[in-house]
Amino acid sequence: MALGIPLLRSAFMLVLSLRQRRRALVAALVADAVFPLAITGATGAVPEVIAELRGADALGPWIVLAYNGLFAAALLLAGAAADRLARTRFFAVGNLVVATTGALTALAPNLASLVALRALAGVGAAMCAAGGSSMILAVYPPEERRRVYGYAGAVLGSSLALGPVVSQGLMALGGWPLVFMAPGAVAALAALAVLGLPGLRGPKTPEPFDLAGALLFGTVVAAAVTALGLGFGAGVPWWAPTGLLLLAAAAAAALVRAERRAAVPALPVDLLRIPAYRAYAVATGALMGMLVVGLTALPRLGSAHRMDAGETAVMLSLLTVPSTLLPLLAARLARRLARQLVTTGLTVCAVTAVLLQVTEEPAYLLAGAGVLGLCLGLTEGVPDGQALRYVPSHRGGAGAALFSTARMSLETFVLAAATGVMAALGPAPGLAVAGAVCLAAALLVRKSVALSA
Missing domain, CATH: 1.20.1250.20 (MFS general substrate transporter like domains)
Incomplete structure (x- = not known):
């Protein structure tokens, strides 16, 4: 079964010159470098942020949880949207969202506004990840994807390895705002890298899209991931993760019903x-x-x-x-x-x-x-x-x-x-x-x- 599939899929490839394909790949790899730093850096900066900004200390963990939860929630919807829109434009917009929210964190007057910016950054990051993958898979045939994802693995591995060190250096250099601004600056470079490239809009007429299914799926994932990230540790009220898990279960039940009725399921x-x-x-x-x-x-x-x-x-x-x-x-x-x-x-x-x-x-x-x-x-x-x-x-x-x-x-x-x-x-x-x-x-x-x- 699998042997014939890659040959069939090559018919859907979008043709770019070798130089253009490399530009698209570099842009996606630059965006990939942002994700680990955005998470590890934020985790290390939380104590300093709590000490400097007004707001309840309980909001501190949500600087990380809001980003992770919205990133997870928006991934499937962002992926479906990227396949239906101009891929490079979608990718660029996602990176600009990450860049803008990163710059605005330096002006955040309190913890609540910072958490809101981090949630929006999570949506932008989902657009970057889904848009970058859609862009790369549209121009690289299946037989070349091992090599492409070898490069991606090297970038992600390097970012994971260096993320904590880089974030500590950024805090020492410019305080906690720099930890959020630096990934935004890198994302802006990724957006610039695709300027002038074709939009890479899919050649086929888009299928009907199951928006309700995508939103329910996002709710399931966001609630479950946030509940597990929050945990049941000391200082966490039992009702917070319990409520999120119940929300995930209810959304999952609604998702099953919605997907059975959908002509083209979101999943x-x-x-x-x-x-x-x-x-x-x-x-x-x-x-x-x-x-x-x-x-x-x-x-x-x-x-x-x-x-x-x-x-x-x-x-x-x-x-x-x-x-x-x-x-x-x-x-x-x-x-x-x-x-x-x-x-x-x-x-x-x-x-x-x-x-x-x-x-x-x-x-x-x-x-x-x-x-x-x-x-x-x-x-x-x-x-x-x-x-x-x-x-x-x-x-x-x-x-x-x-x-x-x-x-x-x-x-x-x-x-x-x-x-x-x-x-x-x-x-x-x-x-x-x-x-x-x-x-x-x-x-x-x-x-x-x-x-x-």
Whole structure:
């Protein structure tokens, strides 16, 4: 089945010159560099923002939650819109929204206005992500997407690795406003990069769009992601995450009814029926879950075993730096060994998480961080490139948005579950939670990709 699909999809490609394609790719990669910094930087700036701006301290976490929630909520709608509109123009508008909100944060008079700007920035970021994917998938054929997503993996890995350092440097240089303004400036560069490119409007007459389904789906994802991000920890009233989860459940029930009645459902269910697409979405969510849990759990383990600040910095570098150096090598290996690369990386992550349950030596923690880092670096971007081979070029925005939504939702779930376990049992069992998800994802990829071959 899968062998004939990429040949059929090439008929939908939009033709650009080699130079124009490269400009579109560079613009999308520049925009990709914004997302990790926008999240890690905001997280590090929250205490300083609370100290300087008027407003209830309880609004502090919403500086991050509003961005993440609206980003998740708007992805599917933004992807469908990008496929129906001029792709490069849509992408540019999203980047300009991010740039404008970033500049306005410096003028925010209170926490409430800052949270509102961050929510709007999340919508702009969703437009950037969906517009960039729609733009790239419209001009690069399926056989070139592994290489393209190797570049994307390198950029995202570098941003994740350098994000905390860059955000701390920006705060030292210009205070918390610079943490929000710098990603906006980078987004403005991405918008400038597509000036003069063709609009890349799809050649087909757009299908009817299920707006109600897209809005309900966004409500489900935003409510669930925000509830999991908020958690049930100390200082969080029980009714806040509980209410959000109930809202997600009610919206999910309404979504099922709406999708059954829709002539063209908002959810691209035909993609969800492809086993490999589903499996690789789960795989990338599990790998990102391992990364974010590792960033939280490993420093706590190091502190418990009397590692000093220098050793902890080395450990975190071993975890993150391979995602900067290895994605292009991973893209080459994925030409022939994609399934083996992903399943091996997931399995080794799971085994390493188990072994870290029984060690008390800093040397073993450093080795474990290094092994996890290698697995993450050698799989960065690979599941994305493999899954998006199955997405028709004229539906690139919707297909990539659904993939990103699944990844973000699973990543958030893994982090929330691991955080709860760590609060009760300590940091090592939190890694075991992420490891268990990685093992389940490895088994799913091994089985499902074989079915799609």
